[in-house]
Structure formats: structure tokens, C-alpha cells
Amino acid sequence: xxxxPQLNCFEVLIAEKLIELNIDYKNFFWRAxxxxxxxxxxxxxxxxxxxxYYDYYLNKYFGxxxxxxxNPPIEEIIRDQGEYLIKLDYFYLNYCHMxxxxxxxxxxxxxxxxNMIFVQDNYFNYQDEVEPELLISWWNQSQKHLNxxxxxxxxxxxxxxxxxxxxxxADNLKIMTEAAQYENYENYLSYCGLSGLKEMTTDIVSxxxxxxxxxxxxxxxxxxxxxxxxxxxxxxxxxRKRQNLENEYLNSYSKWSNIFLxxxxxxxxxxxxxxxxxxxxxxxxxxxxxIIDMLQxxxxxxxxxxxx
Amino acid sequence: xxxxxxxxQFNNKAxxxxxxxxxxxxxxxGSGFPLPSANTFEKSNYDIHYADDLDNFExxxxxxxxxxxxxxxxxxxxxxxxxxxxHESVVIGEDNKxxxxxxxxxxxxxxxxxxxxxxxxxxxxxxxxxSSLSGVVKQGISLFEIExxxxxxxxxxxxxxxxxxxxHIFAITLF
Numbered sequence: 001x002x003x004x005p006q007l008n009c010f011e012v013l014i015a016e017k018l019i020e021l022n023i024d025y026k027n028f029f030w031r032a033x034x035x036x037x038x039x040x041x042x043x044x045x046x047x048x049x050x051x052x053y054y055d056y057y058l059n060k061y062f063g064x065x066x067x068x069x070x071n072p073p074i075e076e077i078i079r080d081q082g083e084y085l086i087k088l089d090y091f092y093l094n095y096c097h098m099x100x101x102x103x104x105x106x107x108x109x110x111x112x113x114x115n116m117i118f119v120q121d122n123y124f125n126y127q128d129e130v131e132p133e134l135l136i137s138w139w140n141q142s143q144k145h146l147n148x149x150x151x152x153x154x155x156x157x158x159x160x161x162x163x164x165x166x167x168x169x170a171d172n173l174k175i176m177t178e179a180a181q182y183e184n185y186e187n188y189l190s191y192c193g194l195s196g197l198k199e200m201t202t203d204i205v206s207x208x209x210x211x212x213x214x215x216x217x218x219x220x221x222x223x224x225x226x227x228x229x230x231x232x233x234x235x236x237x238x239x240r241k242r243q244n245l246e247n248e249y250l251n252s253y254s255k256w257s258n259i260f261l262x263x264x265x266x267x268x269x270x271x272x273x274x275x276x277x278x279x280x281x282x283x284x285x286x287x288x289x290x291i292i293d294m295l296q297x298x299x300x301x302x303x304x305x306x307x308x
Numbered sequence: 309x310x311x312x313x314x315x316x317q318f319n320n321k322a323x324x325x326x327x328x329x330x331x332x333x334x335x336x337x338g339s340g341f342p343l344p345s346a347n348t349f350e351k352s353n354y355d356i357h358y359a360d361d362l363d364n365f366e367x368x369x370x371x372x373x374x375x376x377x378x379x380x381x382x383x384x385x386x387x388x389x390x391x392x393x394x395h396e397s398v399v400i401g402e403d404n405k406x407x408x409x410x411x412x413x414x415x416x417x418x419x420x421x422x423x424x425x426x427x428x429x430x431x432x433x434x435x436x437x438x439s440s441l442s443g444v445v446k447q448g449i450s451l452f453e454i455e456x457x458x459x460x461x462x463x464x465x466x467x468x469x470x471x472x473x474x475x476h477i478f479a480i481t482l483f
Contacts, residue, residue, distance in 0.1 A: 003417065003418075005391060005392040005393065005415045005417070006392060095446075097437060097439070097440035097441075097442075097445040099441065100441060101439070101440075101441065124447070125417075125446070125447050125448070126446075227392075228392075231392060231393075250395050253392075253395075254394065254395070254396060254470075254472060257391065257392060257394065257472065257473075257474050258471070258472055258473055258474070260391070261336070261390070261391075261473040261474055262473065264336050265336050265473070268336050268337070
């Protein structure tokens with residue numbers, strides 16, 4: 001079972017599917033953007049690191065159709081053989097340590113065979129056969145707190161399995177510099193790239209000053225998302241032998257990891273060293289800005305070679 | 309072989325000291341290694357202080373002074389990366405110069421390694437966790453032996469570790 005800390009519970013399942021199709025998953029996870037969505041009515045602020053959801057990219061690059069249904073009757077689905085990615089609430093998963101602790105969406109694979117359900121959960125390192133009744137109970141109870149999703153990934157057509165390095169560089173540049181790349185959400189103000197980063201920094205510093213550690217706790221998951229995306233980009237550029245970009249993304253991953261850990265400790269202890277946090281964000285703004293410059297330079301060189 | 313005494317750097321507790329001990333603080337949420345069986349590390353080349361009040365240090369840019377008149381060619385660390393594989397710089401200092409080495413600190417939940425950057429040193433099949441209802445999590449957790457091959461025989465006067473709160477050092481031995 002694949003276990004990679006730079007992939008979340010859902011991404012690691014997509015990676016498993018890509019491996020099954022003989023595709024190196026590192027060619028799929030490389031988008032390290034940043035768009036900060038600031039709620040106008042006290043909802044959780046959000047960060048996106050890529051403009052579209054995985055369904056768009058799976059179809060675009062690998063011709064994989066992502067068929068998602070919300071809250072379908074699971075007892076009907078499991079009457080026939082099949083393999084699906086499902087999303088439910090890990091509060092009800094009795095095999096994992098988040099059982100009966102917190103409500104949160106979680107992804108796993110189910111394989112239905114001869115009236116038995118084989119469950120594969122890479123994130124919690126669990127695989128076993130479970131009775132259909134147990135899965136049905138997980139599914140139905142989860143719907144009290146969130147929408148359960150059933151995802152069927154189907155290879156629909158033959159398309160190129162690789163993306164050009166120049167396109168990946170161009171896209172990573174755009175998703176840090178062009179606000180129009182990202183969709184707008186109702187009741188949210190949207191800030192792209194460095195302005196998103198600066199806005200997020202201001203909000204975190206204010207939250208620390210006001211001792212609003214709940215607001216920081218909400219942002220931890222988003223910071224983790226940014227952090228993992230930088231490692232994914234480093235792995236991609238390592239694969240493409242672009243060592244300077246690999247190193248810059250690794251530096252960024254290192255700094256974001258430190259920010260994540262510093263804020264996590266602050267949330268637990270309910271105290272923080274404001275000067276240290278401000279310094280770390282100042283460094284990350286500088287580094288992300290240097291990555292943008294490097295992407296621009298690399299793109300200009302590669303693009304001129306392509307045109308020659 | 310020189311086992312470096314790093315006890316004065318320790319700021320963290322990764323190993324449980326008794327079967328039901330709740331002193332573990334390897335992760336901020338209070339997870340870590342269960343009490344190892346006796347003599348687990350006795351014959352190794354490293355001093356692992358699992359029974360002490362503190363047994364490792366979280367890297368905050370620590371400088372470890374080395375008091376040794378011999379030259380060495382290899383520095384080996386027992387270490388781990390908390391939430392990922394971390395690629396950081398370790399600086400080896402001599403009297404009149406410093407040299408930076410890139411080091412990978414593997415993710416603690418790895419129980420096998422594909423690359424040769426580090427070796428598994430010790431693996432527990434489960435994690436003790438203060439945030440779990442049962443107190444344990446069925447997930448492997450490892451310590452890694454990381455080798456820094458010096459460019460030449462060196463009389464080391466200090467080792468400077470990165471500022472990375474996810475990197476934890478348990479032991480240092482020079483060869």
C-alpha cells in the first residue's frame with residue numbers, strides 16, 4: 001500500500017489508481033499555486049493550490065473519467081462487483097484512531113467481490129474484508145454530518161500520459177500570478193499568489209494578537225495543503241531533472257513545514273511567539289517570490305527553445 | 309567510533325517510559341514510540357536514552373560541540389522526520405571552516421526505504437498516542453540511521469543542525 005506524506009487521504013488513492021494504469025503519479029501532482037479565499041460571513045477561510053478539482057486534470061492528462069455521485073444508496077451499489085473511491089466521515093470508522101473523536105471527510109477504496117467488501121485505506125494503513133452491513137452503517141451514519149461521495153474512475157480514452165515540462169512551468173507560474181485562473185466563490189474575497197500569502201499572513205498575525213487560536217486551527221489544514229503541494233512540485237521537477245526548481249520547491253516545503261509545526265504548537269499551547277511567526281512568513285513571501293522569478297526565467301528559456 | 313554525548317541538547321520525549329506512560333511528546337499531539345523491550349539498543353553503535361526523562365531533540369538550529377582530538381570520515385545520526393521526508397542542511401564545523409551537507413530525514417511512519425539515503429534503525433509496529441481512545445495506533449513508526457560521508461577526514465569541532473521543528477535527533481556517532 002502506497003503511503004506518501006505529501007499526498008492526502010484522497011490523493012494517495014488517485015496515486016494508487018494511476019500506478020494501476022502504469023502512470024507515474026508524480027507526473028500528476030505538481031501544481032503548487034496559492035489562492036486565498038477570505039470568508040465574508042465568518043465561514044472558514046480556504047486556500048486552493050490549483051484552480052480545478054482532480055476530475056478536470058485526470059480527464060485532461062490521462063483520459064480518466066471521474067464519475068462522482070453524492071449520497072447514493074450504498075446497499076444498491078454493492079450488489080454488483082466493482083471498485084470505487086468513497087468519501088465518508090472518519091468518526092464512524094472503528095479501525096482508525098479518529099474513531100468517535102472528530103467529524104471529518106475521509107477517503108478510502110472499496111472493492112466489492114462475491115458479497116464481501118474489501119476496504120483499502122492507505123492513509124490509516126488499513127486493509128481488510130468487512131461485512132456489507134458494516135460498510136452500510138458507516139455510510140448511513142456519515143450522512144448525518146456530511147455528504148458521502150462515491151467515485152468511479154474509468155479510463156475512457158487514450159491520451160498522452162505525460163505533460164511537457166514547459167507547460168508545467170507555465171501553469172505553475174500562472175497559478176501564482178493570475179487571479180483569473182481561479183474561480184470566485186460567493187461570499188468570499190479571492191486573493192491570488194503573493195497577495196493571497198500576504199493577506200493570509202495579516203489574518204494569522206491578527207488572530208495571534210487576538211488570541212483567536214480557533215481561527216488558526218481552521219487554517220492549519222490549508223497550510224498543510226500548501227506545504228504538501230510544494231513537495232509534490234519538488235518531486236515532479238526532480239523527475240524532470242530541473243534541479244534548481246526542485247531545490248527551490250524543497251526550500252519552500254521546508255519553510256511551510258516549519259510554519260505548520262509552529263502554528264500547530266501555538267494552537268495546542270494557546271500561545272505563540274509573534275515575532276518568530278512574522279519572521280517565518282516574511283521569509284516565505286521572499287522565497288515564493290523567488291520561485292515565481294525562477295519559473296518566469298525557466299519558462300522564457302524553454303519557450304524560446306520550443307519556438308526555435 | 310565516538311559516541312557523542314548530546315543529552316544537554318534534549319528537549320523532547322519520544323519513548324514511553326512505562327506501559328501506560330503518558331509522557332510522550334514526539335508529535336505536538338502527544339504520540340511516539342512505545343516502551344522498547346530491554347536491551348533493544350544495547351549492542352548498537354548508538355546511545356539511545358529511551359529510559360530517560362528526555363531522549364531526543366527537536367532541531368531549532370542547535371549547535372553540538374564536539375570535543376574530540378581524532379579525525380573522522382563519517383557522521384552517523386539516529387533521527388526521523390515528523391510529518392514528511394525533510395531535506396535539510398547539516399553543517400560540519402572545523403576550527404577554521406564549515407562544510408554544508410544535504411541530508412534527508414525520512415518520514416517517521418516509513419517502515420521500509422527505497423532510497424539509500426538512510427537505513428531503518430528501529431521500527432515499532434504501533435504508535436502510542438494520547439489522542440487515540442485506545443492509547444495506541446496500529447501504524448509503524450521508525451528511527452533511521454543516516455550517514456553523512458565527509459568529503460575528507462575531518463577533525464570536527466561542532467555540528468550545526470537545521471532549524472526545522474519536524475527533524476528530531478536521537479543520537480550521533482562519529483566513525
